[in-house]
Amino acid sequence: MQDGPASDIEMCGQRLCGDSAGALYWPAERILVVADLHLEKGSSFARRGVLLPPYDTAATLSNLAAVVARHDPRIVISLGDSFHDGEGAQRLSPADRETLSGLQRGRDWIWISGNHDPDPAVDIGGVFSDCVSIGPFVFRHEPGGGSDENEIAGHLHPMARVHVRGRTMSRKCFASDGRRMVMPAFGAYTGGLNVRDRAFAAIFEALDFTAHMLGPTRLYAISATHCLPD
């Protein structure tokens, strides 16, 4: 057991800790992983005349700060789509920039490139990479690498839907079959894709995986066969 709202998820013999906020912590290596922050999504929409509240970056970073404070990781990996678009990093407000560099202080920070932010950004600290391998795991943005890999990825924004006692509930979730994992999107403006969507069929064999749905104090592990399609 660990402190804070979280549940264990076992992968490749490693004990990983699924944080209720939607982050993954690997205690043995003190690595914290988050996926799909989509920072500056609000301002990205604003550029097109959809003036969404400009508080999403602050909200996402504040959630991230809470997770970092909870686990005090040695390394933070942001699994791609960290910014909603290629110019997102330039639009960071001074205050948000300050928060980000505060989070990076005293630890390594790895930005994995994503389809929304394929190129390294300047002035946001950290190092950039397309993918990294640590221990048994490969960390990359889009899932679906070689079949012999143990992969932790993001990109798909998994969510699961279940029906209990006449009520349908949807939550973001970690989707994992013990060898591969697709992480939930962490950003304040990120929605979800149902794990029964066929995008997940390309990654997991049939429905032989578990959706670890996010709850306020723990995760709820539900077999994919019990998750409802849309």
Added chain:
Amino acid sequence: MKSALTQPAATASGDPLPPLFAQWFSKRGWTPRAHQLALIEKAKTGRSTLLIAPTGGGKTLAGFLPTLTELHARGGKMQKVVSTGKSVRRSEGLHTLYISPLKALAVDIARNLETPVAEMALPIRIETRTGDTPVSKRTRQRRDPPDILLTTPEQLALLLASNDAPYLFSTLKRVILDELHALVTSKRGDLLSLGLAKLFTLAPGLQTIGLSATVADPMDLCRYLVPQPDGGAAAADLIVAEGGAAPHVTMLEPGEYLPWAGHTARHAYPAIYDLIKRHKTALVFVNTRSQAELIFRELWDINDDNLPIALHHGSLDVAQRRKVEDAMGKGRLRAVVCTSSLDLGIDWGDIDLVINVGAPKGSSRLLQRIGRANHRLDEPSRGILVPANRFEVLECEAAIEAVAELAQDTPPLRTGALDVLAQHVLGAACGEPFGADALFREVRTAAPYAGLQRSDFDAVVDFVATGGYALKAYERFAKIRQGKDGRWRVTHPRFAQQYRMNVGTIVEAVMLKVRLVRSRSKASGQTGVIGRGGRILGQVEEYFAETLSAGDTFVFAGEILRYEAIVEDEIYVSRSNDDDPKVPSYEGGKFPLSTYLAARVRKIISDPSLWRPLPEPVREWLEIQQWRSQLPGPQELLAETFPRATKYYLVCYPFEGRLAHQTLGMLLTRRLERARLRPLGFVASEYALAVWGLGDIGLAVTRGQLSLAQLFDQDMLGDDLESWLAESALMKRTFRANAVIAGLIERRFPGKEKTRRQVTMSTDLIYDVLRKHQPDHVLLRAARADAATGLLDIRRLGDMLARIKGRIVHKALEQVSPLAVPVMLEIGRETVYGEASDVLLAEAADALVAEAMGQGLGARAGRSGQRH
């Protein structure tokens, strides 16, 4: 087809009619009615007027007579063409604008107006303009407008949001607003009031004529029709047409069996069928789509005479609905089973009976529905009420008394919504650039906005410009901006385009089309391809679809259907062989029991001397209640507690409608949770609320550990409400509508962007973020204002809590009381609400663990255990 202009004979009075018109009337064998002539007189004095007249009173013709006579007097000099500098238009231009809440009504009225115009050879051009009008015709209408244009509030907004609006409307003499009583109760009424304010600016001599059914306070509508002076009030004149014979309303004698609960009124179908058989044409009104579906299907099951009985509700395909309306107009139908979708619209001549199944909900609503059978003013319209359960018997009895007194309970005039104002401000910037001071003054002349504060107006302008955020991040992305002259205009033509695509205030619950496909043999794996290309049956709300799982059956379009899958914005269904649909889906109808009727119901229950007209089983039910527990007094709140099986129940009887009870249930369970009484759920009906849990609520009260006065204290509308609103799905649904109307996010159109389903998600996220970072944002204020009267009915709950303060009566019982039975029976039939979703998720997850992953019943077991 008898048209809306049909004119039964009536007494005459003095004659301000031009000879041509007088001849036309007499050639038809008609005599002009007093109110028709009075309206012509009013028009001559230039006064705006509200005409209140019953259905069948020649109301529409009355509204048009002043215009027809004026245009007749003007004669044929209208052919002259002049240049306006911007375009060419005829010298006379647009004379009269007619606005109707229904597109179909505008089209029908136009068609019906052609008769007198043709028969009197009047030199008048009449055209309609709706969403279906081709672009070429719309363009021509701007350049070369007709004398009379019939349109809708949304089309008026579009016409105003262009720079040729001053040219188009400068000649306007009159606006006729039809079905005004229906328009003013919604945001469409707000939008129209802003459009009217603008018309008064563009055409200062403008006169308005409002046509309305009887309402509780006609002065509200009179003020709506004229510009309100700063700080004062002005009102149009009022003409009330003579009423026809008083309606004749009775309750269907319940047979031996009168249900305790439920809304189907299944016991009465043979009697309803018999009534249809014995009448020429009947309208069978019900409160919800699913009721309409059920009755329609079951009537056909017993339709041995093959009577032509049709179905009409708002979710059916438009073409299907028009077909039914046409058949009805041609007198080919014996009955139509319908919802409020037929509350408005064309009068059909030959309806001789209105059957209202279920709760009447309100006196005015019932009067209007029964008025549909009132084509001949001198004969009483006949209405028969069919209660579906015992409480509805009481409501029907209250409604019959109210109708006998012609009591009205329409709601008071709305306060103009800020999201609608935002839409109007963007529209204003799309036309000629506006000055903020002048627009503010103009907006305040609209009655719903007469009390608008300058700070709110400025917040709305700021919202339209850059989002209205405290964090000034979007100056460079502004949608409207002030020029050097201080006037606001759109910064880019695409924002004008955006406005035009999103105009209107009707934000339907996201609707999914229902497509009939061939059944998949087995439901497996991912959402796969099912045979496409089936027929579209209509549409259902997304939130209804979300409660379905593959294999569930429900009734729609008169058939029992099996839910297969959701594919993009369609739900796929197949025909089912089930006899009994699994998902009952009683959505309760849009309208709660009116406060007025509720008070009358409470009075009847509390006073045994008023029980005499009630059917025997109902009297007996109340007598046993009196003996076993007690009768709730007219001002009291009776709260009963009792144990049952392994749980403890609290049942109370506020009679404030399901929406207010639902909100109350949410807040009570929060408080009981804090009191460690471990509430598990609740069920709300129109009349009562039942909450249950593992803790003994009654014992806690009698021991003084729980105070009912504190439990029901008004302060629940403070912090508890706030913290519930943070996560309430109903509040998020409300906010979504605000975001669309105000133009924060775009309306969805088929084929545009991905699927509709993702919008709901994203406004929820916006709501969460905005609520946390700027809780006083103008859109959140708009959402709260809507929640007060809309899906959460908070205002009514607040009024109730104030009323019962110090008047809560606790009755600790050993077992369920007779009065509690109906709401107790709803448990399991209705969705069980509650906050305990995480408890349920944990249960599902733990069950799975216990049953070794994927082998057991898990989530599904819990579910089938709950549904019946």
